[in-house]
Amino acid sequence: MAHFKKKRGKSTPEVSTSSLPDIIFMLLFFFMVVTVMREGERKVQVTVPQATQLEKLEKKSLVNTVYVGKPIKKYQDIYGTKPRVQLDDKFSNNLDGDIALFLEQHKLKVNEQLHGQIITSIKADGEVTMGVVTDVKTALRKAAQLKVNYSATPNSSKMNRN
Amino acid sequence: MARKRESPEVNAGSMADIAFLLLIFFLVTTTIDADKGITVKLPPWSETPPETQRLNERNVFSVLVNATDDLLVRGEPADINQLRERAKEFIMNPQGRSDLATKPTSAIISLKNDRGTHYKAYLEVYNELKAAYDELWDEESQRMYGMPYGDELGTARKNAIKLKIPFVLSEAEPTNFGED
Structure with a gap:
């Protein structure tokens, strides 16, 4: 002092x-x-592939996300290592029905005038095969959700080349 | 007078520490970068299989990706690095060749994959095809309006360009040879 x-x-x-x-x-x-808080628990491992022709998803409230990937270690004893689809915080067993329900639940939170602008973001691991992704696409088409975004990270090396 | 004022004051020195703690918490939980990806529009679902259309073979640019992620472009094995240039040449057909699209509006790119194709490979191919169109739009925009294709162009001009070079990518139902 x-x-x-x-x-x-x-x-x-x-x-x-x-x-x-x-x-x-x-x-x-x-x-x-x-800040956007990470919502819920991620139950599948997802490393999205790289791409260059990216578009930003502007309105977070209009986006719902479907995760596709291998279950994380903790769940591999129960669910195995085959790629699975995660909706909200559950694994989906019956894809067509679950996706329709998932989309309806999301629509409840969105203003009715904006229903046409809802985008589904598919966050799929680069190593999964197209079989499961095609099944997701088919389910989305059946539920009339046609705006889809394949989530990807920018490929900086290729971007610079252009 | 000065002394009297001093006594009832709350010590605000630790305010900074509290704010710091909160700041660090939000710093850690923040994910600033917005979600990005390739936006596509899926075709509507119909129970009945679509009518088969007879198309002039020269107007179709078929791209097949098999279960081992190999590429077959117009019936021949191809390299992903040349896909973009080949697609651009096919759409515009600057030399007027008889085996490429008659005009950009009638060009159709057909993409087919296997259920065993890796998503990474599929997206890479899709990205290249999208890039071909993006680059063509950009060139057209530079030629017509003297500025790059983007949001500052306005919807009307963008639509005018898209009308000239429409993005037509048809995806066939995947084959199922290699799904594990």
Whole structure:
């Protein structure tokens, strides 16, 4: 304390830290607004493939996501290692019916005027075979959900080449 | 006077620490990058199989991907790296060759895969075909309006370009030879 008093006595200019909380709060609010909480538990391993012709999914509320991949380690004893489809937080056993129900449940949360703009994002692992992806596509077509987005990460090396 | 004012003040020095803690929590849970992907429009479902259409063979650019992720383009094995250029040449047919599309509006790209094809390979092929159209749209946009194809072009102009070079990609029901 004596040390501090000495300084003050000399009146050396100190940087004011009183606005530090305000700065931190601003950052905090920024991140609070930007944050999207990861919803539910991911039960399948998904590493989406790379691509270059990507489009952004703008409105998060209009997007529902179907995960396709191998079950994670914890569930492999029960469900094996074959690729499975995850809707919400459940594995789907009867794809056609489950997807129709899943889409209806999502529609309830969306304004009716915007129903036509709903996009289904297929997050499928690069290593799964097209069989299961085709089944998902067929189920979506049967449920009249035709706007689909194949989720992918940008391929930076190829992007630069162009 | 000065002393009296000092006494009832709450110490706000730890405010920064509290805010920091919250900040770090949100920093960790944040995923800023929006979801990205290739947007496609699926054909509507119908129980009856579609009528078979007779098409002039020169207007069809068939791409097959088999269960070992190999490519067959117009009946011949092909390399993925040349797919984009070949598709572009097929659609525009700048030299007026008799084995390529008569005009961009009648060009059809037909994509077929096996149930055993890896999703990664399928998406790579789809990406190249989409890229071919995106590049053609871009070139057309540069030629007509002098700016790249994008949202600043406006819907009307975009539609005008798409009318000239429509994106026609027909996907056949996959074969089932190699699903494990």
